Amino acid sequence: DADVTQTPRNRITKTGKRIMLECSQTKGHDRMYWYRQDPGLGLRLIYYSFDVKDINKGEISDGYSVSRQAQAKFSLSLESAIPNQTALYFCATSDRGESSYNEQFFGPGTRLTVL
Amino acid sequence: GESVGLHLPTLSVQEGDNSIINCAYSNSASDYFIWYKQESGKGPQFIIDIRSNMDKRQGQRVTVLLNKTVKHLSLQIAATQPGDSAVYFCAENKGSSASKIIFGSGTRLSIRP
Numbered sequence: 001d002a003d004v005t006q007t008p009r010n011r012i013t014k015t016g017k018r019i020m021l022e023c024s025q026t027k028g029h030d031r032m033y034w035y036r037q038d039p040g041l042g043l044r045l046i047y048y049s050f051d052v053k054d055i056n057k058g059e060i061s062d063g064y065s066v067s068r069q070a071q072a073k074f075s076l077s078l079e080s081a082i083p084n085q086t087a088l089y090f091c092a093t094s095d096r097g098e099s100s101y102n103e104q105f106f107g108p109g110t111r112l113t114v115l
Numbered sequence: 116g117e118s119v120g121l122h123l124p125t126l127s128v129q130e131g132d133n134s135i136i137n138c139a140y141s142n143s144a145s146d147y148f149i150w151y152k153q154e155s156g157k158g159p160q161f162i163i164d165i166r167s168n169m170d171k172r173q174g175q176r177v178t179v180l181l182n183k184t185v186k187h188l189s190l191q192i193a194a195t196q197p198g199d200s201a202v203y204f205c206a207e208n209k210g211s212s213a214s215k216i217i218f219g220s221g222t223r224l225s226i227r228p
Binding site (some may be wrong): 004044073090108 | 165220
C-alpha cells in the first residue's frame with residue numbers, strides 16, 4: 001500500500017549493530033504497528049502505538065524498541081542485532097477503533113538479515 | 116491456549132475453479148475473524164472479515180464461512196484467477212485490542228493454467 005512506506009526495503013547487517021527501521025504513513029491513522037514475519041509463520045506483533053504518547057509491547061518485544069515521532073511516523077530499533085532477528089518486518093496502520101475491528105493497512109515490508 | 120492455524124500449507128487449483136482455504140481456531144472469545152492476502156514481495160492486504168455472531172459473509176468473488184461449533188473458518192474464492200496466487204492468512208481479533216490480533220501461518224494458493 002503506497003500510503004504506508006517503509007525504509008529501508010532491504011538491509012544486511014552484522015551481529016551487535018544498531019539498526020533502525022522506519023515507517024511513514026499518509027493515511028492519517030492514529031494507530032501504528034510493527035510486526036515480524038518468519039518463513040512459514042504468520043505475523044507476530046512486536047509493538048503498537050495508539051497515538052503519539054501511547055506505546056505498548058506486543059507479543060515479542062524483547063530485543064526491540066520503538067519511537068513514535070509523530071502521528072505519521074513510527075520507527076523500530078534493534079539496539080544490538082542478533083542473527084535470530086533475521087526476518088521480514090512489516091509496519092501497519094489502522095484508524096481509531098472503538099468496539100469494532102478496524103482494518104490494518106500494511107507497508108511493503110523490510111527484509112532484514114543479521115549475519 | 117490461543118492459536119489460529121491452517122489445515123493445509125499449500126493449495127493448487129485449476130484456473131476457473133473455486134478455491135477453499137481452511138483455518139482452525141481455538142479462541143472462542145474472538146470478536147472478529149479476518150482473511151488477508153499476501154502477494155510475493157508485498158505486505159498483507161485485507162480481504163474480508165466476519166464478526167463472531169455471523170455464519171457467512173460475502174464479498175466480491177469471496178465468501179467467508181464461520182462454524183463456531185467446530186471452530187472452523189474458511190475462505191472461498193469463486194472462479195479462481197491467476198491474480199489470486201498468494202499466501203492467505205486467517206487472523207482473529209478481539210475488539211479494538213491490537214494485542215489480541217493473532218495470525219495463522221498461511222496457505223499458499225497456486226493456480227494451474
